[in-house]
Amino acid sequence: xxxxxxxxxxxxxxxxxxxxxxxxxxxxxxxxxxxxxxxxxxxxxxxxxxxxxxxxxxxxxxxxxxxxxxxxxxxxxxxxxxxxxxxxxxxxxxxxxxxxxxxxxxxxxxxxxxxxxxxxxxxxxxxxxxxxxxxxxxxxxxxxxxxxxxxxxxxxxxxxxxxxxxxxxxxxxxxxxxxxxxxxxxxxxxxxxxxxxxxxxxxxxxxxxxxxxxxxxxxxxxxxxxxxxxxxxxxxxxxxxxxxxxxxxxxxxxxxxxxxxxxxxxxxxxxxxxxxxxxxxxxxxxxxxxxxxxxxxxxxxxxxxxxxxxxxxxxxxxxxxxxxxxxxxxxxxxxxxxxxxxxxxxxxxxxxxxxxxxxxxxxxxxxxxxxxxxxxxxxxxxxxxxxxxxxxxxxxxxxxxxxxxxxxxxxxxxxxxxxxxxxxxxxxxxxxxxxxxxxxxxxxxxxxxxxxxxxxxxxxxxxxxxxxxxxxxxxxxxxxxxxxxxxxxxxxxxxxxxxxxxxxxxxxxxxxxxxxxxxxxxxxxxxxxxxxxxxxxxxxxxxxxxxxxxxxxxxxxxxxxxxxxxxxxxxxxxxxxxxxxxxxxxxxxxxxxxxxxxxxxxxxxxxxxxxxxxxxxxxxxxxxxxxxxxxxxxxxxxxxxxxxxxxxxxxxxxxxxxxxxxxxxxxxxxxxxxxxxxxxxxxxxxxxxxxxxxxxxxxxxxxxxxxxxxxxxxxxxxxxxxxxxxxxxxxxxxxxxxxxxxxxxxx
Ligand code: C2E
Ligand code: CA
Ligand code: CA
Numbered sequence: 001x002x003x004x005x006x007x008x009x010x011x012x013x014x015x016x017x018x019x020x021x022x023x024x025x026x027x028x029x030x031x032x033x034x035x036x037x038x039x040x041x042x043x044x045x046x047x048x049x050x051x052x053x054x055x056x057x058x059x060x061x062x063x064x065x066x067x068x069x070x071x072x073x074x075x076x077x078x079x080x081x082x083x084x085x086x087x088x089x090x091x092x093x094x095x096x097x098x099x100x101x102x103x104x105x106x107x108x109x110x111x112x113x114x115x116x117x118x119x120x121x122x123x124x125x126x127x128x129x130x131x132x133x134x135x136x137x138x139x140x141x142x143x144x145x146x147x148x149x150x151x152x153x154x155x156x157x158x159x160x161x162x163x164x165x166x167x168x169x170x171x172x173x174x175x176x177x178x179x180x181x182x183x184x185x186x187x188x189x190x191x192x193x194x195x196x197x198x199x200x201x202x203x204x205x206x207x208x209x210x211x212x213x214x215x216x217x218x219x220x221x222x223x224x225x226x227x228x229x230x231x232x233x234x235x236x237x238x239x240x241x242x243x244x245x246x247x248x249x250x251x252x253x254x255x256x257x258x259x260x261x262x263x264x265x266x267x268x269x270x271x272x273x274x275x276x277x278x279x280x281x282x283x284x285x286x287x288x289x290x291x292x293x294x295x296x297x298x299x300x301x302x303x304x305x306x307x308x309x310x311x312x313x314x315x316x317x318x319x320x321x322x323x324x325x326x327x328x329x330x331x332x333x334x335x336x337x338x339x340x341x342x343x344x345x346x347x348x349x350x351x352x353x354x355x356x357x358x359x360x361x362x363x364x365x366x367x368x369x370x371x372x373x374x375x376x377x378x379x380x381x382x383x384x385x386x387x388x389x390x391x392x393x394x395x396x397x398x399x400x401x402x403x404x405x406x407x408x409x410x411x412x413x414x415x416x417x418x419x420x421x422x423x424x425x426x427x428x429x430x431x432x433x434x435x436x437x438x439x440x441x442x443x444x445x446x447x448x449x450x451x452x453x454x455x456x457x458x459x460x461x462x463x464x465x466x467x468x469x470x471x472x473x474x475x476x477x478x479x480x481x482x483x484x485x486x487x488x489x490x491x492x493x494x495x496x497x498x499x500x501x502x503x504x505x506x507x508x509x510x511x512x513x514x515x516x517x518x519x520x521x522x523x524x525x526x527x528x529x530x531x532x533x534x535x536x537x538x539x540x541x542x543x544x545x546x547x548x549x550x551x552x553x554x555x556x557x558x559x560x561x562x563x564x565x566x567x568x569x570x571x572x573x574x575x576x577x578x579x580x581x582x583x584x585x586x587x588x589x590x591x592x593x594x595x596x597x598x599x600x601x602x603x604x605x606x607x608x609x610x611x612x613x614x615x616x617x618x619x620x621x622x623x624x625x626x627x628x629x630x631x632x633x634x635x636x637x638x639x640x641x642x643x644x645x646x647x648x649x650x651x652x653x654x655x656x657x658x659x660x661x662x663x664x665x666x667x668x669x670x671x672x673x674x675x676x677x678x679x680x681x682x683x684x685x686x687x688x689x690x691x692x693x694x695x696x697x698x699x700x701x702x703x704x705x706x707x708x709x710x711x712x713x714x715x716x717x718x719x720x721x722x723x724x725x726x727x728x729x730x731x732x733x734x735x736x737x738x739x740x741x742x743x744x745x746x747x
Pocket of ligand 3: 642643663665666699
């Protein structure tokens, strides 16, 4: 196939004037010089005229031959200074001057001096004539024959030299490890080979096709020289010069060489389907003349080899940038793309996404299938974000998306697109898996220009979502980072043994709204430092969640709360104990055993317990949560949704959940007397709950007015400072002894 470029091409119209053939006349008879001059006057061979050089002795000839290295033919008189002057000149030319190219024609005036055939062979002599019989025609025929011989040996010599050169360049061409570098090396060597600057284009894929899909639109100019330098990086299809573009395109499409008057396009074809072309801005004739067809052929096959090898090497390097599970970018690839784009785009948005309850999916369907789920997830993300600069898998179930523009609208747009994209479950054989993605956002607008840092910011935002479990996305805010540091500090307070933080429990009463008798106590953790100060409970719980200590603390809380509660005297048997469960606790298997151990040790029946869970727990609707709650309810415990209204307050889902009631978040209760909206929310929550036969607790009741309002709305239970702050066990006993009588008015 590579040989096809030898096919005749259109004739070269503007052939440059070429240097004449140099012909040396060596003769001691000046007349011979004159006669020869007249005989060859006006002769042209292959578009080149003749230039005669004259030597009147063998010695003069030696001087000339040393100076002029490109003498094509020498006509040498045998007898000059001596009988053998001509023969020794010939011997000198071949042996001492080491010139094997100049063609030699011996001439003699004396037939008796004809040399032996072995001399003719030994000195590579092209002809032997007697001056007497040298007619013009015979002379010219002899010269032309010799010129043909000269041309042949010279082209063989060029080939030999170029091949040697090629051999030396071969490793340089093949040893490159980046295609662009490879391409420029090829062009430098090609100019060397031609022996003069050439306008060249090397076109090819700048990366190996991912899935072996070859698309010509991916073929670009990898390197260019001379007049073409401005075309570097252009896709072949947009090269502005029509003849060059179509010449290259045609060569690539047919994988055959293609010549136009001013240039030649030679195909680079590799075994693995990479295609490219070397376009040379000179006519085929000139190219063959300067380089030799064999050499061009070899050169091109070497280039194809180097192209393939370099492409493969680059592909292997690319493996570092392509995630094998999903086919998306790797984290390293993401960072590279980020850096490439950081300078050129006004603002960038990093989205860090993870799959909620991914661990549950893995447990349920196994690692192999979970890998397939990730792959589908990646595919959906790619389809959803064709505008992404890159999409990467960071680790496990975590994805990164890099987008242009980072304002609030963009964030909302991303959230909506993701929600829509994952509406449909992923179907894997018999399994239908509905995925929910949680998203953390960070933009480089003010904070950072650095990929790693921005990804960390987005992760902090994602962590915030994970912990709170209230929404499916969050945008990074510097306060989140502070909170993250704070959690770290608090977690170390929880663990450090030398500086043991003391755990204790306070209890806050929950009252029947109707008669204001005690309905329950909510157990609330307290953390006391050795110096005696109490740490903020909500933040400590958050830190315990984040660090994974929550299960440990939860087990301690069940054990102590259940036994303290079962030992409280003077309580009627239907007063219950409320305990809080955080999302992370629910996800562990140990919670069943922790609860069972604590109730059997405290000899407390399960139907005395109420478990408070947050809305975020239900976001993913996963089996692990649902089975725990069902188990608790089957054993007689009640389950209520805590902080209701702060998260995903979709009423429609309430009906399907295994819960007995809701606790309206205290922010609504505290605001409802001044804020009409808050009141409206409270009213509608109560209406829906009542319709679904769910109990309603109002928390954060601080004033008589709030109490009144909630009573008027037929709320079931009231909790808040209006009745009591959370109390230590001792203070609680005092409270019980005073307040146990139904109907006793508060406030
Ligand atoms: P929560 O479950 O919403 O608990 C009620 C919080 O509101 C308590 O804060 C309580 O002191 C406070 N509170 C009660 N009535 C009023 C009121 O009238 N006005 C105001 N302003 N606040 C009131 P605390 O004890 O700091 O607990 C904070 C959070 O920590 C709890 O919120 C709960 O989510 C979590 N928590 C506490 N103990 C535990 C536990 O043992 N396990 C788990 N998982 N979480 C716990
Ligand atoms: Ca609670
Ligand atoms: Ca609450």
